[in-house]
Amino acid sequence: MTSQAQLDHVFGALADATRRAILARLVRGEATVNELVGPFDLKQPTISKHLKVLERAGLVSRGREAQFRPVRLNAAPLAYAAKWIGSYRRLWEDSFDRLDAFLESSQPTPKKGKQNGRKQ
Amino acid sequence: MTSQAQLDHVFGALADATRRAILARLVRGEATVNELVGPFDLKQPTISKHLKVLERAGLVSRGREAQFRPVRLNAAPLAYAAKWIGSYRRLWEDSFDRLDAFLESSQPTPKKGKQNGRKQ
Numbered sequence: 001m002t003s004q005a006q007l008d009h010v011f012g013a014l015a016d017a018t019r020r021a022i023l024a025r026l027v028r029g030e031a032t033v034n035e036l037v038g039p040f041d042l043k044q045p046t047i048s049k050h051l052k053v054l055e056r057a058g059l060v061s062r063g064r065e066a067q068f069r070p071v072r073l074n075a076a077p078l079a080y081a082a083k084w085i086g087s088y089r090r091l092w093e094d095s096f097d098r099l100d101a102f103l104e105s106s107q108p109t110p111k112k113g114k115q116n117g118r119k120q
Numbered sequence: 121m122t123s124q125a126q127l128d129h130v131f132g133a134l135a136d137a138t139r140r141a142i143l144a145r146l147v148r149g150e151a152t153v154n155e156l157v158g159p160f161d162l163k164q165p166t167i168s169k170h171l172k173v174l175e176r177a178g179l180v181s182r183g184r185e186a187q188f189r190p191v192r193l194n195a196a197p198l199a200y201a202a203k204w205i206g207s208y209r210r211l212w213e214d215s216f217d218r219l220d221a222f223l224e225s226s227q228p229t230p231k232k233g234k235q236n237g238r239k240q
Contacts, residue, residue: 004137004140007135007137007140008135008136008137009135011131011132011134011135012131012135014127014131014205015127015129015135016128017124017128020124020127020204023208027211073211075211075212075215076212076216078205078212079216081205082202082206082209084134085198085201085205086202088143088147088195088198089198091147091195092195092196092198092199095194095195095196096196096199
């Protein structure tokens with residue numbers, strides 16, 4: 001898989017709240033599909049479909065035990081996604097700095113002692 | 121928009137190589153849709169469709185000038201995506217450490233002076 005295709009799959013897999021919640025659940029340890037069905041209040045085929053998307057992105061893998069095939073988290077592909085996003089860090093930090101500067105410049109100068117006026 | 125819906129939109133917008141390339145182009149400065157059509161070898165409706173997805177995620181905004189409406193990058197929503205992914209950093213770093221340890225333990229011990237044998 002090219003790195004672009006891998007990024008497509010990883011970002012695509014993360015673009016769904018249920019799939020992100022499945023990953024968050026798997027941080028605590030592997031789980032069977034049935035164990036994942038309970039907390040998510042979704043039918044098994046829906047969970048299986050989400051797992052296929054996560055598996056294609058390399059974010060989970062399935063055990064070989066025929067009956068249960070526990071699902072395990074594989075966080076490594078997130079490193080590539082983090083690297084791509086991280087290359088924009090300077091840009092968003094600059095935009096937050098500009099926002100801070102704007103908010104600071106547009107606030108009225110606070111009057112000293114106003115908040116504790118009643119106690120004075 | 122809830123933070124989950126915002127993450128859905130941002131990750132969904134990033135799940136396409138053309139959209140990531142459009143963002144990379146906009147780092148160099150704003151561009152009209154026509155200026156974006158050229159380098160991507162795509163038809164204008166396709167670029168416009170990608171821009172709508174990026175706009176919904178808050179990653180670009182359009183100018184108000186009626187005829188050209190230049191497209192600008194807005195990197196701020198990437199901060200939320202980076203924060204979400206960053207919460208898994210420890211996990212992927214651990215998995216890389218385990219891989220390093222495995223590779224180190226499975227390599228044969230190098231024999232001293234073997235590489236420069238001919239010079240000895």
